[in-house]
Amino acid sequence: MKLLVRNLARTTTELEIRELFAAHGIVTECTLVLDKETGTSKGFGFVEMPDPKEAKMAKARLNDARIAKNRIRVKFAQES
Secondary structure (H helix, E strand, O other): OEEEEEOOOOOOOHHHHHHHHHOOOOOOEEEEEEOOOOOOEEEEEEEEOOOHHHHHHHHHHHOOOEEOOEEOEEEEOOOO
16 A cells, blocks of 8 residues: 655655654555755655555554654555
8 A cells, every 4th residue: 555644854764754664564665755956855755565454554653643843644645
């Protein structure tokens, strides 16, 4: 399942996001969305977790969690 993680601090790294979600299950992919011109974080990213139970647990536990002074938002990403 693909999760959308929003309201990340601009200093948060992909590794930090991966470790945060890996505490709740297997993470197969973690992508931080970067600004093309500056290369800095846009404040959101995606996490892919193959097990739906683990993804749902991670969403429930991490949505509205305070990470690096920001309250992150976690929801299921809509497939395009």
